[in-house]
Amino acid sequence: MKFGTIFSVCAAAVAVLYGVLFSVTYPRVEITAGVVALCALLGVLTCVAVAGLWKLAVGGKA
Amino acid sequence: MPLFHPAIVTSLLVLGLPLLGVVASQAIAANECPCIATGNSCVRDLACEERRRAEGQARERAREEAEPYRQPGRGGLDFDGRVKSLNPTITTPSATPIPSPASRPVQPNLDVRARTPAPRGADQPLALPGSPQSGKGQARNGSPSPAGTAPAASDDRPPAAADGRSPASVPKGSERAAPASPRLRILETGYSHLSEFGKEAPGYGLYSYAILPSDSERAALFLAEVFREIPAIGDTSAQPSQLNIFYVPLRKDKEADFTAMLQTSRGDAAKLGAEYTKSFYDYRMARGLLDHICNPPDPSVLDLCNGDLSRGPYIFAYASAASHIEPVPPPYLFVDLSDVHERAFGEFLAAFQAQVKREDVSDQAKIKTLRLRILNIALTAADWVGPVQKAVADIARSAAGDDKK
Numbered sequence: 001m002k003f004g005t006i007f008s009v010c011a012a013a014v015a016v017l018y019g020v021l022f023s024v025t026y027p028r029v030e031i032t033a034g035v036v037a038l039c040a041l042l043g044v045l046t047c048v049a050v051a052g053l054w055k056l057a058v059g060g061k062a
Numbered sequence: 063m064p065l066f067h068p069a070i071v072t073s074l075l076v077l078g079l080p081l082l083g084v085v086a087s088q089a090i091a092a093n094e095c096p097c098i099a100t101g102n103s104c105v106r107d108l109a110c111e112e113r114r115r116a117e118g119q120a121r122e123r124a125r126e127e128a129e130p131y132r133q134p135g136r137g138g139l140d141f142d143g144r145v146k147s148l149n150p151t152i153t154t155p156s157a158t159p160i161p162s163p164a165s166r167p168v169q170p171n172l173d174v175r176a177r178t179p180a181p182r183g184a185d186q187p188l189a190l191p192g193s194p195q196s197g198k199g200q201a202r203n204g205s206p207s208p209a210g211t212a213p214a215a216s217d218d219r220p221p222a223a224a225d226g227r228s229p230a231s232v233p234k235g236s237e238r239a240a241p242a243s244p245r246l247r248i249l250e251t252g253y254s255h256l257s258e259f260g261k262e263a264p265g266y267g268l269y270s271y272a273i274l275p276s277d278s279e280r281a282a283l284f285l286a287e288v289f290r291e292i293p294a295i296g297d298t299s300a301q302p303s304q305l306n307i308f309y310v311p312l313r314k315d316k317e318a319d320f321t322a323m324l325q326t327s328r329g330d331a332a333k334l335g336a337e338y339t340k341s342f343y344d345y346r347m348a349r350g351l352l353d354h355i356c357n358p359p360d361p362s363v364l365d366l367c368n369g370d371l372s373r374g375p376y377i378f379a380y381a382s383a384a385s386h387i388e389p390v391p392p393p394y395l396f397v398d399l400s401d402v403h404e405r406a407f408g409e410f411l412a413a414f415q416a417q418v419k420r421e422d423v424s425d426q427a428k429i430k431t432l433r434l435r436i437l438n439i440a441l442t443a444a445d446w447v448g449p450v451q452k453a454v455a456d457i458a459r460s461a462a463g464d465d466k467k
Contacts, residue, residue, distance in 0.1 A: 026437050028291075028408035034444030037451050 007047055015043025245381075248423075249304045251415045252295030253288060255312035255320070259347060260386030268306040268418055269383050270395075273348045273376040277339050280404055284375040285310065285343070286335030287407040292415070306379065306418045311344035311351075351378060351385060360392040373400035375407075377414055379423060393424040403441040409434060 018039040023031055248267050256262060262269055272288060274281040292308055312320060320342050327334045355378060356367035378384070379395040395417065402410055410429065417428040 022440070025433065026406075026409055028412060029405055029437065029441070032405075032444065034446075034448045035440070037447040038440065038444040041447060 007051065010050075011040075011043045011047040013043075014046050015040045018042050246304045247421075248306045248418045249300040250298045251292055251306040251308050251418060252298040253292045253308040253310055254295040255317075256309040256347070256385065257312045257314040257317055257344070259350065260383065262309065262383035262385060263302075263307070264383065265302045266305050266307045267303045268379055268381065268423065270306055270308040270377060270379040270414075270418070271348075271351055271384070272308065272310045273351055273374060273378055274339065274343060274345065275349060275352070275372050275374045275376075276345060277343070280373075281343070281375060282336045282339040283404045284335070284399070284407050285338050286332045287411055289334050289338075290331035291408055291411045306415075309385075310338070311347040312342055313344045316342045347385070352376070354384065354388045354390050355394075355396065357389055360394075362392065363396050366396070366398055375399050379414075379418060395424045395426065397426070397429055401438070403438050403445075405441050406434070406437050409437055 016039075019031065019036065022029075022035065022039065029035075246267055251270070253272075254263075256271070272285070274284065288308070288310065295305070295307055298305055320338075323337055323342070324334075327337065352371055355363060356371070359367035376399065377395070377397040379397075380390060381394075384390050384394075397410070397414060399407065399410060413428045413431070413434060417423065417426065420427065
């Protein structure tokens with residue numbers, strides 16, 4: 001599978017995880033489009049960071 | 063992947079720095095002593111901690127010496143669990159038996175009037191501030207009074223000054239009270255309306271006030287959350303001495319209109335909040351309450367009082383009715399929601415309700431938390447993400463349009 005596909009899937013999964021964590025932690029707060037977008041952005045950033053660390057740790061040896 | 067490394071660095075910075083900042087500020091707040099760096103680790107500075115502890119004890123001793131009124135058993139106003147003679151308006155459960163919820167008539171949902179605490183019998187005196195405690199037999203003017211006579215509700219004032227105030231600066235009517243019983247734990251919060259200064263119903267465990275300096279969108283959202291999150295005082299089931307009554311100032315000339323509006327709104331909190339801020343909220347009374355707190359201000363609210371006080375909303379909680387006390391002696395709970403995102407009001411109100419159940423009501427331990435700080439940052443960031451997303455989409459669209467041409 002291509003790197004881009006795996007990256008997108010992982011980013012979406014992490015974004016959903018962030019959203020779920022947010023709604024569980026703050027049950028009285030309404031989930032708006034802004035919160036969803038923020039979760040998506042954080043999901044992408046997290047995956048970029050993880051991929052970068054992975055490249056540094058494993059990719060460098062190859 | 064020449065672009066990948068800058069991307070890694072940027073994302074790590076974006077994620078790491080705010081997280082580090084929040085964690086560091088929380089750690090500093092929790093412990094004023096910095097740790098000693100030893101190589102890669104950080105060791106607690108025990109000497110510094112010991113020094114801080116000694117300083118704290120010295121401060122405590124000095125305060126106790128300077129404030130005879132706040133010593134245990136002398137009717138002080140300290141919320142702290144160490145001083146159990148907190149609220150002079152409260153007597154022991156045995157001294158003031160309140161009918162159980164089952165024996166009280168069920169109140170309708172829309173009844174938001176303050177519930178009058180159960181009447182005290184002749185053998186069950188209500189220990190109001192500055193009034194004789196049961197068995198003391200000394201009235202405020204020194205003349206003996208018949209045991210068990212409950213003073214008028216208008217005498218509901220705190221008994222003593224605090225924080226080293228001279229007797230001259232003691233609020234009117236504040237006199238040394240006789241030993242009081244331990245403060246009962248607050249079990250519930252219920253809202254009610256306050257249509258006049260000093261007209262609070264006596265006998266409640268805690269008195270809170272929703273203070274809105276002016277009519278605004280934020281004020282409407284805050285009141286909507288109040289009506290959504292907090293039940294009317296008539297719907298609560300605890301005895302009054304274990305209730306926190308949350309007063310929302312109401313214009314006296316609009317009381318009748320408000321009752322009619324309650325019928326028409328049919329429990330729609332958003333509509334109720336909007337209408338209330340527009341037509342019914344008594345902003346003059348709210349500003350008067352702020353004046354009481356800030357004239358002169360306690361050091362804990364000095365910065366706030368020196369500001370413009372025009373934003374809000376604010377929540378003020380006190381052991382006794384505070385609308386007619388000037389100055390209001392500490393300790394009290396003053397929550398400033400000026401920097402709080404509107405959508406976080408519900409969480410903050412829930413935290414406030416949890417805070418008033420604590421032994422030390424004034425410490426804000428449930429309000430100044432990392433959880434609520436992150437929520438505030440997240441909601442503010444969420445407000446920014448939307449427009450940025452739209453702007454990026456517009457730029458991409460216009461760039462694509464140029465390419466087609």
